[in-house]
Amino acid sequence: MSKKDEYKAMAEAKIEEYTARINELKAKTKFEAAEVKLEMHEQIEKLEAKLDVAKSEFEELSDEAGQTLEDWSDRFEVLGKDLESAFKKFFSKHESK
Numbered sequence: 001m002s003k004k005d006e007y008k009a010m011a012e013a014k015i016e017e018y019t020a021r022i023n024e025l026k027a028k029t030k031f032e033a034a035e036v037k038l039e040m041h042e043q044i045e046k047l048e049a050k051l052d053v054a055k056s057e058f059e060e061l062s063d064e065a066g067q068t069l070e071d072w073s074d075r076f077e078v079l080g081k082d083l084e085s086a087f088k089k090f091f092s093k094h095e096s097k
Helices: 003-029 034-063 069-094
Strands: none
Touching: 003 034, 003 069, 034 069
């Protein structure tokens, strides 16, 4: 397996992981008070939007010929940090609730 294929597999796994985490968050909101539920749904929508951007950019990278390993690793790192930051922000805000 080439390094590029490894990055592609890692990106696909991360996208699946974040999708699962969002689905878990949606399930948890069912047990929250209405005000908290509304706020959580708004935050989840933001997470989903970031995930959609990551998926879209990943597909673009996959489709573009001539992408170097450096292109893949740089973009993968940026997208991963952005998503992880968004999730940490969400959890820091809602973990005590």
